[in-house]
Each structure stands twice: as C-alpha cells, then as structure tokens.
Amino acid sequence: MRVLVVEDEEPITSAIERGLTKLGYAVDTAFDGAEALEKATVNSYDVICLDLNLPRIDGIEVCRRLREDRYTGSIIMLTARSGIRDRIEGLDTGADDYLVKPFAFSELAARIRAITRREGGLREPVLNTRGLELDPNTNRTRRDGREIHLTPKEFALLYYLARNEGRAVPQEELLEHIWDEHANPFTQTVKVHMNNLRRKLNEDFGEQLIETIRGKGYVL
Ligand code: CA
Numbered sequence: 001m002r003v004l005v006v007e008d009e010e011p012i013t014s015a016i017e018r019g020l021t022k023l024g025y026a027v028d029t030a031f032d033g034a035e036a037l038e039k040a041t042v043n044s045y046d047v048i049c050l051d052l053n054l055p056r057i058d059g060i061e062v063c064r065r066l067r068e069d070r071y072t073g074s075i076i077m078l079t080a081r082s083g084i085r086d087r088i089e090g091l092d093t094g095a096d097d098y099l100v101k102p103f104a105f106s107e108l109a110a111r112i113r114a115i116t117r118r119e120g121g122l123r124e125p126v127l128n129t130r131g132l133e134l135d136p137n138t139n140r141t142r143r144d145g146r147e148i149h150l151t152p153k154e155f156a157l158l159y160y161l162a163r164n165e166g167r168a169v170p171q172e173e174l175l176e177h178i179w180d181e182h183a184n185p186f187t188q189t190v191k192v193h194m195n196n197l198r199r200k201l202n203e204d205f206g207e208q209l210i211e212t213i214r215g216k217g218y219v220l
Contacts (some may be wrong), residue, residue: 024152033057067094168216
C-alpha cells in the first residue's frame with residue numbers, strides 16, 4: 001500500500017511519514033501542491049493525504065486536478081479549518097474523507113484503514129492459496145493453519161506475490177509497489193527481505209513456496 005503525504009509543515013509531514021512507515025506503508029512526501037501533482041503523475045498511490053492550505057497550488061485545486069487526471073485512489077483532506085463549507089467543498093471536489101487538525105496520528109491511521117477497506121473491499125481480500133491464509137487487514141499470516149509472524153514489509157511481499165500467483169514478479173516491480181521513492185533500486189533490499197520471508201515461511205515446512213526464476217523474478 002503506497003501513500004503520498006502532502007503537507008508543507010515539515011514536522012507534521014515527517015511525523016505522519018514515520019508513523020505510516022512503521023505500520024508498513026510505503027510513504028512518499030510532497031511539500032506543495034505542484035510537487036504533489038508531479039508525484040501523483042509518476043507514481044501510483046493507494047491513498048493521498050492532502051493538506052488544504054498549501055503553497056503554490058492549494059489542496060482543493062490539487063484534489064480537483066487529481067480527479068480530472070483520473071486518479072482513482074483515495075484522498076483524505078487534512079484541514080485546519082473546521083468550517084462546514086470547506087468540508088463540503090473538499091468532498092465535492094473528490095475527497096473521500098477529511099480530518100480536522102490537530103488530529104491524533106492513530107485517527108489518521110484508522111481513517112486510512114477504513115477507506116482502503118471500503119474502496120478495496122474487493123481489491124484486497126483475504127487470500128487463501130497453497131495452504132496460506134493472508135489477511136491484508138490485520139497482516140495475519142497462516143500456513144497450514146499455523147500462525148507465522150511477518151514484518152509489514154514481509155507481509156506486503158508475500159501478499160503481492162500471492163495476488164500474482166504463478167507469474168514471475170520482477171524485483172523492480174516489487175520495489176515500485178512495496179517500497180517508497182527512497183528505496184535504492186541497486187541495493188539488496190528486496191533480496192534481504194525475501195530471504196527473511198522465505199526462512200519464516202519454510203520453518204518446519206518441507207515445501208518451498210517462493211521460487212526465484214533467474215532474470216525474471218520471484219514466483220509463488
Ligand atoms: Ca499547510
């Protein structure tokens with residue numbers, strides 16, 4: 001799940017970024033409206049947290065242009081104004097939800113969970129395959145009924161492979177979907193997480209679930 005946080009107040013941006021990263025989201029940041037639109041054109045986001053008061057292009061206008069450009073992910077407006085008119089304007093231009101500042105981080109996290117569940121009810125189902133049970137709402141992982149404890153990144157890797165079962169997924173595609181823009185494509189990041197994931201998955205189980213296909217990627 002990839003999130004863009006758009007907010008010009010640096011302490012707020014980095015607090016949200018830290019919190020969401022800890023929960024296993026891939027997080028990018030933008031500090032003004034123009035940067036937000038640029039990033040949304042280049043990357044595909046599941047959720048955009050969008051401050052209303054932004055330099056260069058304000059949040060309402062960003063929201064309007066995102067929807068015009070057929071952005072189909074979720075938008076949560078962050079607003080210091082609690083006026084009913086601003087809320088209605090935000091929702092009218094295509095926001096899915098809004099939060100009035102100051103808000104507790106846990107509330108933002110809950111809204112993101114709720115919104116992605118609502119929209120992604122069909123997009124992110126519990127997956128059952130090859131003895132695995134993967135619940136993206138709780139990150140709960142079971143193999144043959146036995147619980148396996150995965151980190152959020154390991155879970156995201158496994159879930160992505162399970163969703164693409166039978167297809168060799170290139171490392172770059174995993175980086176694009178599961179990591180954020182700071183991930184260096186030339187490092188061993190994917191490999192290291194993949195090794196840990198495999199070790200946990202195969203402990204006490206005979207069969208390897210994830211295969212490496214040389215030059216092509218990973219396949220479940
Ligand atoms: Ca602001």
